[in-house]
Each structure stands twice: as structure tokens, then as C-alpha cells.
Amino acid sequence: MGNDGGSIPTRRELVKEAARAPSTAQVKETQREQQEHSWTFCPLSHRSLARPIVSDCVGNLYNKDAVLQFLLPGDDGEGISSKADCEEILCGRVKSLRDVIELKFEVDTELEEHPSGRAHAPRERREGWICPITAKPLGPNVKSVYLVPCGHVFSEEAIRQLKGDKCLQCNEPYTEENVISILTTKEADKQRLIARGHKLAEQGLTHSLKKAPGSKKRKKHATESAADASSEASKQSSDPKSKSSTSTAVANNASSNGIKNAATSSLTARVLAEENEKKKRRKMMRENENISSLFSKKDGAAKGADFMTRGFSIS
Known part of the structure; x- marks a missing residue:
């Protein structure tokens, strides 16, 4: 460039001093x-x-x-x-x-x-x-x-x-x-x-040493499970005939589900038994002739069916 008064500064001119780490006084x-x-x-x-x-x-x-x-x-x-x-x-x-x-x-x-002695003077701090x-x-x-x-x-x-x-x-x-x-x-x-x-x-506590939200519910649920397990155990101990069969079933459920806790495995076994009982009831209702007569089968449905069976079918 020439005769126009302009210039291109170099890095050496722009960076006068290298960056330095802050001193201890500056950090403090x-x-x-x-x-x-x-x-x-x-x-x-x-x-x-x-x-x-x-x-x-x-x-x-x-x-x-x-x-x-x-x-x-x-x-x-x-x-x-x-x-x-x-x-x-x-x-x-x-x-x-x-x-x-x-x-x-x-x-x-x-x-x-106020530092000057005047009471109730405005303060800046x-x-x-x-x-x-x-x-x-x-x-x-x-x-x-x-x-x-x-x-x-x-x-x-x-x-x-x-x-x-x-x-x-x-x-x-x-x-x-x-x-x-x-x-x-x-x-x-x-x-x-x-x-x-x-x-x-x-420990289920907060900074103020109070119970964390939800900790009481978990504790209550655990107490109820333990109470159910203890009542189930007392029933089993009072009935010597069913004690061996129940313990065997619980052990089988525990081994199959990977549950090692006896109380949890007994509760799981009871839930599974209730589910099986519900399935049996639904199966019996489907096989009941009086109920199945109200519905028409898919494969054997008659065209001249009455109003009770028209449009309804069961598997």
C-alpha cells in the first residue's frame, strides 16, 4: 500500500505482552x-x-x-x-x-x-x-x-x-x-x-434433617408387605399339611423369578395364584352354554339370526 497513509499492523505490534497467569493477589x-x-x-x-x-x-x-x-x-x-x-x-x-x-x-x-451520629439517616449498605x-x-x-x-x-x-x-x-x-x-x-x-x-x-432425609417426600410411603409399603408375609407364614405354620407344598411352591417361584427374599416371593406367588384363578373364571364363563347361546360363532353364524345375536360374536 502506498501514498494513502494506511498501514497493516503486524502481530508483534498488536500483542505487546504475552498472556500471564494471574498472580496470587489477583486471585484473592x-x-x-x-x-x-x-x-x-x-x-x-x-x-x-x-x-x-x-x-x-x-x-x-x-x-x-x-x-x-x-x-x-x-x-x-x-x-x-x-x-x-x-x-x-x-x-x-x-x-x-x-x-x-x-x-x-x-x-x-x-x-x-448513621456514622455521623444522626439517627435513622439513610444508609447505602x-x-x-x-x-x-x-x-x-x-x-x-x-x-x-x-x-x-x-x-x-x-x-x-x-x-x-x-x-x-x-x-x-x-x-x-x-x-x-x-x-x-x-x-x-x-x-x-x-x-x-x-x-x-x-x-x-x-438415609431418606433432606438438608433440614426432615423426611424426604415419598420416604414414608415407601416405608409404609414395606411394612405392609412384611405384615402380609408374616401373616402368610403364620397360616402356613398352623397348617402342617400345606406347609411343605406351599414352601415348595414359593421356592419354585423364587427360583423361576430370581427372587431370593422369602416375603417377596410369597407375595409374588399369591398374586400369580389370583391371576390364575381369574383366568379360570373367564374360561368357565366362555364355556357356559347359557351365556354362549346369546352370541353367534364366527364360523357358524346364521344369516337369519335374531336381534339378540345380530352383530355380536365371540371367539
Whole structure:
């Protein structure tokens, strides 16, 4: 190119410096900014966190009204992200209100006064929360935890120094595994909380230590099956003649169906017997002459059949 004042820049001119990995200070600053944002805004509604506030099993904070709108059936709720975005944020951890704990913060009453001394002056910051034991402000600069199931919030330092098995606020008993870190950045704490959630799910419990939906029905069904099996066993034991034949039939059914549990195999045998009895009744009804006389056979149907048999046939 010439005489027009234009130029083609080279890569060396465009890329002055090579990409560098962020320094430790930069990583810490990024984490601090993320923590500040998570302590200030609800990720579902993108609004400021305001009581009542709830937390899931990994210690994330949400506005309770946003969680309620997400759980309501129907289209996307007003004031929150789309259902798909909320599902991506929650990662399946919140399926009902039993999967969250409402947190009970100690409010710093001194912040009700403006720093200049004028009472009830407008404030630019959110409601202040403090640890009721150490009086430290809870936020991104202080590691905070809450207890399950009561939901009282403390600084991690207070719980670590005052070791006990009861809440210092409400005297509610708790265990060490039910001390949940709030918005933790440690990978070990995250893995511990995830493992706790899996363990509770295997036990049929939710994050709030309440029964998971459907667990009572399964337990009730299992109890009824066990009761039926025990009653069947008592009948068999009272009748010595049928004991051997019944046990043989149950064993045959268990071996043929691959069922090793005696109670389940006996229940299966009884269901099969009822089905066979129904088939016999239907067969007897088809073979009954009085009933079959009302219908005409396909191969032997007469053209001059009466109105009762016209248009009807049986196999």
C-alpha cells in the first residue's frame, strides 16, 4: 500500500505482552469480589439479600421468596431468572422447602444510626449481621457457619473455640457434621458438604434433617408387605399339611423369578395364584352354554339370526 497513509499492523505490534497467569493477589482479589457479591445479592432474583434468607446444603444464600417462586408450578416466576437458569444455579439441590434452612442472623443494632451520629439517616449498605458470640461482622471477610436444624449463624471461630453439642442461642442439639460453612471457598469444605448431602439422601432425609417426600410411603409399603408375609407364614405354620407344598411352591417361584427374599416371593406367588384363578373364571364363563347361546360363532353364524345375536360374536 502506498501514498494513502494506511498501514497493516503486524502481530508483534498488536500483542505487546504475552498472556500471564494471574498472580496470587489477583486471585484473592477476584475471590473477595465474588464473595462480596454472593453476600449481597441473591443469584436467583439478582436482588439484594434481605431476610428471610435461606441456604442450601452447600451454604449458598438465597432470598426465600425467590426460592418459593422457583418451586411454584407453572411458567417462569416473576422477579427471578428463567426456570432453566435457576435449575443450573441450584444444580438439583433444592426440590422443596425441606432442602433449605432459613437462617437466623443477629442484626447489628448500632448500624441503625448513621456514622455521623444522626439517627435513622439513610444508609447505602445492607442490613448488618454480626456473630452473637464474638460480635464480629459476618460477611466475606469473616468465615461464617450455621447450624442445622435451628439455622442460627455464628462465626467459625466461635464454634471452633466453644466446642459443644448444643446451639449457643436456642440450646438445640447438633452434631459436628451439621455445621454448614456459608459460601466457603475451600475445596475440602465443599466436598464435605456434598458428601453429607449424599449421605442424607441415602438415609431418606433432606438438608433440614426432615423426611424426604415419598420416604414414608415407601416405608409404609414395606411394612405392609412384611405384615402380609408374616401373616402368610403364620397360616402356613398352623397348617402342617400345606406347609411343605406351599414352601415348595414359593421356592419354585423364587427360583423361576430370581427372587431370593422369602416375603417377596410369597407375595409374588399369591398374586400369580389370583391371576390364575381369574383366568379360570373367564374360561368357565366362555364355556357356559347359557351365556354362549346369546352370541353367534364366527364360523357358524346364521344369516337369519335374531336381534339378540345380530352383530355380536365371540371367539
